[in-house]
Amino acid sequence: MPVENNVYADTAYRGSQCPSVNEIYQANLLEYLLIDSQLTWHNQYTYKSPINWQFPSHWYKQYTYQVKNNDFPTFWRWTDEAFKAAFDEDKTKPTSSLLFTIMGSFLSFPLAWIWIIACWGALLAGCVIEMMLLPFKAFLVFGILPPIVACFGTYLNYWVTDKELRCFERYRWNGEGCYRRTGKVKHAYIGEANFTDCVPVVEHNVMTNGTTHLSLVLKYRHPENPYQSFEVHIFSGGTDYSQIEAAWDTLLRYMDVEQPLPDIPSLEPFRHLDPTTVAFDQAGKRGRLDNFWVDFYAQHSKPQWQDYFTQYDGLRSDNPIKVMEEEYRVMMNGFAPYVPPYIPEEVYQQRLKAAQDADDMDIKLTEETEAS
Known part of the structure; x- marks a missing residue:
């Protein structure tokens, strides 16, 4: 119908x-x-x-x-x-090529630090072996060029990610x-x-x-x-x-x-x-503002959400979304009672009343047992 x-x-x-x-x-x-x-x-x-x-x-x-x-x-x-x-x-919709995706991931920070340090190490080892400073071309290729390429790769990775997100269509x-x-x-x-x-x-x-x-x-x-x-x-x-x-x-x-x-x-x-x-x-009865989630995300910096679980800003212990997830997981596993805003306020009050009634009943039964 x-x-x-x-x-x-x-x-x-x-x-x-x-x-x-x-x-x-x-x-x-x-x-x-x-x-x-x-x-x-x-x-x-x-x-x-x-x-x-x-x-x-x-x-x-x-x-x-x-x-x-x-x-x-x-x-x-x-x-x-x-x-x-x-x-x-x-x-029929456009998509980024796999080559750009791989390049953007490998050439961008923090992964880029691996091959940057390797290049700098090779440059230092060459200087030690030769017992002299290497030619300027070696410094340019192994010392200066890697950070420049890494900065470009970081921008490329951001551009590819942004383009992929816009092309979800x-x-x-x-x-x-x-x-x-x-x-x-x-x-x-x-x-x-x-x-x-x-x-x-x-x-x-x-x-x-x-x-x-x-x-x-x-x-x-x-x-x-x-x-x-x-x-x-x-x-x-x-x-x-x-x-x-x-x-x-x-x-x-x-x-x-x-x-x-x-x-x-x-x-x-x-x-x-x-x-x-x-x-x-x-x-x-909702117990939240009309735009609770939009405002919650908007009041924090974007890297905290975009880089969650992958970059430093997302892995910090004071990341609000990480704190909320940990509190919520404890509730889901039964180690803590559910409280607002995870459940509606009226449901929370009903459960509090039911728990209080159960405690009162236990106390009453205990008193009756002791009296008898």
């Missing part, structure tokens, strides 16, 4: 109408060997999101290149209408993904099915180094037509199972039209376009 006037379709997924029985996926032999476990539909919404969705270090740089109105490009993975699961490469969405307003899951080439007719499973793939790579996959098997069966890949969690569970929790909240959009950076530009989210935010 098409959505008209920004209203959800009758087929949209609603958490209150969640299936009472979790369907067991009937897998064939090959699928059975790949499936690690099956997730349940009866999720009480822990309000957890995978760390690379909760704090994507590259998000603000991408966002600054987008049109600041509602005209977001097709390669933007999250919108208020659909979560886009798969993309095809558009060969060469990836076009093939229509595969999960549609919030209609409650449908579509495969790019086979067909579509209701979100509740799909089964969430965790697949494991053994890597060459012996570790297991986990993936969240939605599988659909038509009861009468086996050719209409398909699967849609949702998320890769590496070896961290909690990341898979967080991805499923995020997807459930995203598809549930009774819930606001997950409060992640990629969906913040679309919160004003979703009716449920608008009502939630206007009631003051």
Whole structure:
């Protein structure tokens, strides 16, 4: 059913109408060997999101290149209408050559220090062996030229990276993904099915180094037509199972039209376009400012986000995104209670009250036991 006037379709997924029985996926032999476990539909919404969705270090740089109105490009993975699961490469779009990419990486800092020091070492060794200063040409080639080339390579690497980012448009969405307003899951080439007719499973793939790579996959098997069966890949969690569970929790909240959009950076530009989210935010339940993520990224220097995990500015212990990730990971692993802004304030208060009631009950039972 098409959505008209920004209203959800009758087929949209609603958490209150969640299936009472979790369907067991009937897998064939090959699928059975790949499936690690099956997730349940009866999720009480822990309000957890995978760390690379909760704090994507590259998000603000991408966002600054987008049109600041509602005209977001097709390669933007999250919108208020659909979560886009798969993309095809558009060969007609320009892309940087592999040669430029390799040159930019090898000739730029900090990797350039390796061959600069090697050149300076060779120059010094030549002076020691000859017991005299080498000709000016040797100083020019081995002493002065390497830093100049490294500076040029650094600029080339920045230009290539910037060009690649601006040319993300060469990836076009093939229509595969999960549609919030209609409650449908579509495969790019086979067909579509209701979100509740799909089964969430965790697949494991053994890597060459012996570790297991986990993936969240939605599988659909038509009861009468086996050719209409398909699967849609949702998320890769590496070896961290909690990341898979967080991805499923995020997807459930995203598809549930009774819930606001997950409060992640990629969906913040679309919160004003979703009716449920608008009502939630206007009631003051979000607990954050309207442009929380945009302002959070904008108030820090760009290198902290662009070079996160790769350069010095990103690896510093006082990097705010690193601090937030560490705090969030401790919560995900169960070593600390969830607090705002990681979960809504009202949910936090409910959990505090439930914990207090449980403590009061324990105290009451202890007093009754001692009295008896």
